[in-house]
Amino acid sequence: MDSKAIIARDDAHVLHTYARSPLALVRGEGLYAYDAEGRRYLDFTSGIGVNALGYCHPAWVRAVAAQAGQLQHTSNLYYTAPCGALAEALCRRTGLDAVFFGNSGAEANEGAIKAARKYSADTYGPGRDRVLTLVNSFHGRTLATLTATGQDVFHHDFGPFPEKFAYVPAGDFAALQAAAAPDTCAVLLELVQGEGGVVALEKDYVARVAQLCQERDILLLVDEVQTGVGRTGTFLACEQYGLQPDIVTLAKGLGGGLPIGAVLLTRKVAEHMGPGSHGSTFGGNPVACAGALAVLDTLDETLLQNVRDRAAQLGAGLAALPFAAQVTGLGLMAGVALRGGVSAATLRAACEARGLLVLTAKDRLRLLPPLTLTAQHVDEALAVLRAAGEGMA
Numbered sequence: 001m002d003s004k005a006i007i008a009r010d011d012a013h014v015l016h017t018y019a020r021s022p023l024a025l026v027r028g029e030g031l032y033a034y035d036a037e038g039r040r041y042l043d044f045t046s047g048i049g050v051n052a053l054g055y056c057h058p059a060w061v062r063a064v065a066a067q068a069g070q071l072q073h074t075s076n077l078y079y080t081a082p083c084g085a086l087a088e089a090l091c092r093r094t095g096l097d098a099v100f101f102g103n104s105g106a107e108a109n110e111g112a113i114k115a116a117r118k119y120s121a122d123t124y125g126p127g128r129d130r131v132l133t134l135v136n137s138f139h140g141r142t143l144a145t146l147t148a149t150g151q152d153v154f155h156h157d158f159g160p161f162p163e164k165f166a167y168v169p170a171g172d173f174a175a176l177q178a179a180a181a182p183d184t185c186a187v188l189l190e191l192v193q194g195e196g197g198v199v200a201l202e203k204d205y206v207a208r209v210a211q212l213c214q215e216r217d218i219l220l221l222v223d224e225v226q227t228g229v230g231r232t233g234t235f236l237a238c239e240q241y242g243l244q245p246d247i248v249t250l251a252k253g254l255g256g257g258l259p260i261g262a263v264l265l266t267r268k269v270a271e272h273m274g275p276g277s278h279g280s281t282f283g284g285n286p287v288a289c290a291g292a293l294a295v296l297d298t299l300d301e302t303l304l305q306n307v308r309d310r311a312a313q314l315g316a317g318l319a320a321l322p323f324a325a326q327v328t329g330l331g332l333m334a335g336v337a338l339r340g341g342v343s344a345a346t347l348r349a350a351c352e353a354r355g356l357l358v359l360t361a362k363d364r365l366r367l368l369p370p371l372t373l374t375a376q377h378v379d380e381a382l383a384v385l386r387a388a389g390e391g392m393a
C-alpha cells in the first residue's frame with residue numbers, strides 16, 4: 001500500500017481528532033523512520049517522547065517478543081513477574097514506595113488525583129478535596145485530567161466538569177499561597193510544561209511550593225509523564241529540583257513504545273489505597289512491563305550522561321540558528337521561541353520536506369529526540385533546521 005492509499009483509508013474511517021502530517025510511516029530503526037515509499041526521516045519527536053530508545057532497540061524488541069511468546073496477559077486477579085520486577089526497579093530508582101500501573105499519562109494522573117483525595121478524606125474527613133494546578137499545564141484528555149489542564153482551549157464544549165479544581169499562574173508563589181484554601185488536598189504540576197510551550201519552572205518557586213505543601217500536608221503531585229524516565233538528563237526531573245513529592249506519575253517514555261502509565265506513591269499515601277479502591281484491566285500487562293524493564297535496564301548512568309551531553313550540544317546549536325529568539329526546556333525537552341514572523345507550523349513542514357521530523361508546542365518549535373541519539377544525529381538535525389529556516393527570519 002502506498003502512502004496515498006494509507007492516508008485516504010484512514011481519513012475515510014478514523015475520527016478526525018488529529019491534524020496529521022501527510023506521512024505514512026511503515027518501519028523504523030534507531031533514530032530513523034521510513035515511509036511507505038522508503039523515504040527516510042530523522043525523527044526528533046520520538047512519537048512525542050515515547051520511543052525513548054528510538055525505533056526497535058534490540059534489547060527492547062527481545063524483551064517484548066520473548067514475553068509476548070510466553071504470557072501476554074492474565075488480568076490483575078493473578079501475579080506475574082514482570083509487573084513486580086518493574087515496580088521494584090521504579091521504587092529503587094525514585095525512592096518512592098509503591099506503584100500502580102495503568103495504560104497512559106491521563107490514567108496515571110487520574111490515579112494520582114484519586115489517591116490524593118483518598119488520603120485527604122481518610123485523614124481529614126470529607127470536603128478537603130480541592131486540587132490546584134497551573135495555568136498552561138497539560139495533564140491529559142479524560143474529564144478529570146482535562147479539568148486539571150489549565151488551558152481553556154481544551155475545555156470548550158466538553159462540560160460539565162468535575163468540581164474542585166483551581167488554577168494558578170506558574171511561577172507566582174503568592175497566587176498559589178492565596179489559592180491554597182483549607183479545602184485543598186493537592187497541588188499537581190509539571191516541572192517542565194511540555195504541551196504548554198516547553199517552559200521549565202523556576203527552582204526557587206518549586207522549592208517554595210514544596211515547603212508550603214509540607215507545612216499544610218497538601219500532597220505534592222508531580223506529573224512526570226513527559227519529563228520522566230531520563231528525558232531531562234536524570235531519571236526524574238524531580239532530582240534536579242531537589243524534590244521528594246508524595247506522588248509522581250510516569251507514562252510516555254516508560255514503555256519504550258508500548259502503552260503504560262504508572263503512579264508512584266509514598267507509603268503514607270499508598271496505605272490508603274486498599275483492595276477495590278482502584279483498578280485497570282490492562283494495567284501491569286506483562287508485555288508492556290517487560291518492555292519498560294528493558295528501557296530501565298538500558299537507561300544506565302552512561303545513557304543519562306549522553307542525554308546531558310547531547311542536550312548541551314543541541315541547546316547551543318539551536319541558540320545559534322538565525323530564526324531562534326530563545327531556547328527553553330530541560331535536557332532533551334527543547335523548545336525554540338521563534339523570531340517575529342517565523343511560523344512554527346511552516347518551519348515544521350519545511351523540516352519534514354527535508355527529512356527531519358520535529359514537533360511544535362504553541363508557537364514554538366519543540367524537539368523530543370530519542371535518548372539514544374549521537375552527536376552526529378544532533379549535527380544532522382541542526383543542518384536541516386538551518387536549511388529549512390533559510391530566508392524565514
Ligand SMILES: *Cc1c(COP(=O)(O)O)cnc(C)c1O
Binds near residue numbers: 103106138140141195
Ligand atoms: C502527554 C501528557 C499527558 C497525557 O498522556 P496520555 O498518555 O496522552 O494520556 C499528561 N501529562 C503530561 C505532562 C503529558 O505530557
